Amino acid sequence: MRIIDNIPNSWCEPWKIKTIEHISLSTREEREAALEAAGWNTFLLPSRLVFIDLLTDSGTNAMSDEQWAAIMTGDEAYAGSKDFERLEAVVQEVYGYKHLIPTHQGRGAEHILSQTLIRKGQYVPGNMYFTTTKFHQEYAGGIFEDVIVDEAFDPNLEFPFKGNIDIDKLDALVKRVGPEQIAYVSLETNVNMCGGQPISMANARALHEYCSKRGILVMLDATRAVENCYFIKTREPGYADKSIADILHELCGYTDGCTISGKKDCLVNIGGFLALRDDKLALRARELLVAFEGLQTYGGMAGRDMGAMAVGILESLHYDYIRARVEQVAYLGKRLDSFGVPIVRPYGGHAIYLNAKQILPHVPQEKYPAQRIAGELYLEAGVRSMERGIVSAGRDHDGNEYKPALELVRLTLPRRVYTQSHLDVVSEACARVCKRADSINGLKMVHEPGSLRFFQARFEPLGVPAPGAKKAMAAASR
């Protein structure tokens, strides 16, 4: 017997599969028809014609047997549900905020928070925009200002905390407009639009110090805070021996409240919440809650969903779970790397992002290269992904398209849903699309909604690029 010396020490998921859902690959002809009918927008595809669905990690989680048990014992009383009490106790213990304001999902919480805190014309600095968050800030009359570190804009840079806020950029804004003109600072964890990149604890601490001296509130988007804490534990000096629960508690301690889409970290299919420390703010927010969502003890959620969320939050803190979750994303990243597919570095916490500018250098950004690649990936193997570039960014007040530095296609992993072999299929499909990149052109937008256009916009494909287009574009961009 000859056993090798360096035996690997692999991780594996701390769960086994009890129920399965059948999926099957449609024919190329069926996919072509479906994509055309969907106007080349992956949001408009019917899920029955999708083979591997990496559109989003939002509400696509597989729940545990204990969460399903909580569903069965849910208390559906209109007022004072025991599941509200259960969720409230978990939120107070885990995140450390006093007041729980349950909403139907994350954007419900963003709506209530924005209407509670923003006065018309005030600024809301944040670490890169998120689509629904910025929408609600602007809907309330606020002006979003991006104060993320410059490293976030370079997809090829290996930098451990690309989500950090640049305190100097924030300070310049505060000096320009005055602290009273800052509604609050919006601090997102595992920043979605720059590749699922984390913030560091040192940055959150420095931000807290800066803001508390000036009377500025810090509101956390804790949607993927647990996944962010895994990166703090594995990347930031001093945190290797701390539990995920302790890291999360410390992180939230530097903020005055949070919004959460429970459909991500909290391992459920629907739900969200706003959580606040301050009694007066909570009073105001609850007045809006009963008008826009529902009574203060359910907001936008059924009792059973609050119960499942309480269980999900506690499950998400287990180290074996969160390691398997984030390392599964890294597995996909490594596989794509091994094929030479251009992706955002370092690997994100919930998704791997293809770098469309590098894959289709001959397609200008205003011809929507990332949107096109998402369509091609669907045609190739029935894999559904999502554009995160110029389409998602939308237009400014003068009607001009924003041209974000990052033009990305997001491959988002639902939690506890797919296996490594699914990811092998996905990565091979991506490589095949990249292999025929020279023959892929962009898209023309033929229907554009007025806001959050990426959800419902429609496109038509442009013909095969002229020979030499790739070289000419590459030369023009040098």
Ligand code: PM9
């Ligand atoms: N995120 C996502 O796929 C679903 C909607 S946008 C395609 O990434 C953050 C950081 C999010 C988020 C949703 C929301 C809104 C707030 N913050 O979708 O309303 O990633 O529950 O949450 C999506 P809801």
